[in-house]
Every structure is written in structure tokens, then in C-alpha cells.
Amino acid sequence: MKAMCIDENKNFVWTDVADPVCHNEFNVKIAIRACAVNRADLMQRQGIYAPPEGWPLWPGLECAGEVLECPANGRFKPGDKVCALLGGGGYAEQVVVPEGMCMPLPNGFEPWEAAGIPEVYATAYLNLKIVGEIKKGETFFINGGEGGLGVATIQLAKHVFGAKVVAQVASDENGEFCKGIGADVVSNRFKDDLVNTLTENPPNVAIDPVGGPLMGKCIATMPYRGRWISLASMAGPETALDVNLLWRKNLRVIGSTLRSRTPEEKAQILAGLVREVYPAFEARKFAPFVHKVMPIIEATEAHAILERGENRGKVVLQI
Numbered sequence: 001m002k003a004m005c006i007d008e009n010k011n012f013v014w015t016d017v018a019d020p021v022c023h024n025e026f027n028v029k030i031a032i033r034a035c036a037v038n039r040a041d042l043m044q045r046q047g048i049y050a051p052p053e054g055w056p057l058w059p060g061l062e063c064a065g066e067v068l069e070c071p072a073n074g075r076f077k078p079g080d081k082v083c084a085l086l087g088g089g090g091y092a093e094q095v096v097v098p099e100g101m102c103m104p105l106p107n108g109f110e111p112w113e114a115a116g117i118p119e120v121y122a123t124a125y126l127n128l129k130i131v132g133e134i135k136k137g138e139t140f141f142i143n144g145g146e147g148g149l150g151v152a153t154i155q156l157a158k159h160v161f162g163a164k165v166v167a168q169v170a171s172d173e174n175g176e177f178c179k180g181i182g183a184d185v186v187s188n189r190f191k192d193d194l195v196n197t198l199t200e201n202p203p204n205v206a207i208d209p210v211g212g213p214l215m216g217k218c219i220a221t222m223p224y225r226g227r228w229i230s231l232a233s234m235a236g237p238e239t240a241l242d243v244n245l246l247w248r249k250n251l252r253v254i255g256s257t258l259r260s261r262t263p264e265e266k267a268q269i270l271a272g273l274v275r276e277v278y279p280a281f282e283a284r285k286f287a288p289f290v291h292k293v294m295p296i297i298e299a300t301e302a303h304a305i306l307e308r309g310e311n312r313g314k315v316v317l318q319i
Helices: 039-045 118-131 148-159 172-181 194-200 215-219 244-248 263-276 278-282 296-307
Strands: 002-006 012-016 027-036 062-069 081-085 094-098 102-104 139-143 164-169 185-188 205-208 227-230 252-255 290-295 314-318
Touching: 012 296, 027 081, 039 296, 062 118, 081 094, 081 118, 102 263, 118 148, 118 205, 118 227, 118 263, 139 148, 148 164, 148 172, 148 205, 164 172, 164 194, 172 185, 185 194, 194 215, 205 215, 215 227, 263 278, 290 296, 296 314
Parallel strands: 139 164, 139 205, 164 185, 205 227, 227 252, 290 314
Antiparallel strands: 002 012, 027 062, 027 094, 027 314, 062 081, 081 102
């Protein structure tokens, strides 16, 4: 088969590699039709985010396609259309994945659309429901509302969990976009004062992939028992925080990743996603917002779209 490997100069090369093999009776082999691009892929290409042990060396954290091989008494059969959460290896023609990390395609979804579900919606569900313990009527803040994760968290917070949604965005146009998918309040990072916005709309739960110097001041706006969930530090790894606020307000500042969790944990997260979110997908209350669909050989340009911050929602590669 072919896979999109990374050479010594950090360039993509669509090249021949060995076909993956199902080493045990719990694995599923998938013929990949589409995979979605995530910021972790950009980090992996730069050599700063290696895949977990046992996964392919080329990027790709989510895919959709058809089952080629599967357990005899398992949940799937050859030919079933599925999407899957991966530790790596999605930028290829085939992949082998534990059965528990596969989900059926929602009814009516095409592979290019479903490829944008597993990583980003599992991350959104994990951090809103399991880590953030969000409740109906609470206020939720997402830092970066226009990206793939931002879209998913806005949709789930608003339409599944019944929260008020506040989003920081990079432009007024992106703010209108986020309001269109469920945000109640938006803050333009280049024009508005985010601390003032959060003071006026104190978030019970926040998901923050940005971090940076402003994070501590934003945490200070949270009400009693607020939960601030840090996923990354795109704006830098350092901030100043009055730690007295943590015990005075019973705040929680939580680091969270999906990728480091065990296959068993991921299977439980995906089962919850199918149970609680798939009905909304299939009723077309919302769907992954796909910014652009591109052929796999244009993976370099797909990464550039994310690097330039041009995307609203997911960029998807077709194979």
C-alpha cells in the first residue's frame, strides 16, 4: 500500500510501505477513503509529537472507510462503513486499529464527512462530559471557536448538553460563523478584551488549546467550582496565576489529552459519543463542518491551511 511518509527534510512523500497486518483477533483492518487533518499532525511533521508505540510513523489521527478484515464474532463485518480513532497512520491506504476504536458511520454520512468525527468529537465529548462534567445551563468557553475542535465543542455544548457558549475567535467573520453554529457570545482576539468578556460571562467550564500569558487572568474570572481544561499551549507555556483563587473558589485547572489514553479508555469515550451524539448527527441537528476536501497528495497544502489559520472546521484528505 501507499502512505504519506515524512522525509528527513520534513517533507511529505507518498510512497510504498508494507501492508498492515491484524496481529490479533481484536483488530479491524480498514481501507481508508478519507482522513482529517489535526494540529497534532503538524507537530508530528515537525518532529515534536511522536506517535504512541505500536502505531505507524506517518500522521493521521482519524479516518473513515470500509472494513477489510475484522473479528469473526465482532461488531463489524467486511464491507461495513466505519470511522476510527487512531494513534497514527491515517494518511495511508489502509490501517489496522483495535475494534473498540471503530464506530459505524452515522446514517446518511459520506466517508469524507465522517472522517472529521473521531478525533475532534471524541476530544470534545471527553473534555465536556467526562473531564469538565458540564451541566445544562452552565456557561462554557472555548478558546478558538472556528477550528475543528472549536466547532465540535460549540455544537456539543449547545445542542447536546444545553450550555451557554462563549467563544474567542480570530475575526468578526469567524465570530458570525460561530454564532451560526451555536455560540451565544464571541470575542475577537484582535479587537476585544477577553478578560472583560469572561468577567461578564463567567465560564463554569473552559477548554483551552491556546494557553499563554492571558490564561491566568481568564481563569480568575471563573465562578465557584469552575473547571479550566488545558489541551495545549499555542500562545506559549507560561502564565501568571493567583493560586489563592484555586482554593477560595474551589477551581480546578486540568491538563487533558486524548492521545495518551489507553485503547480501553478510548473505546469507552467512543461508545459514549455514539450513544449521546450520534442521534443528533443522524437527525442532522449538526454535522462536522468541513472547510475543504483535498486529495491526499496535497497534504502539504492541507497543513499550510491550518498553519495559516484559514480553516473553519476540518480539512479532509481523500484517498
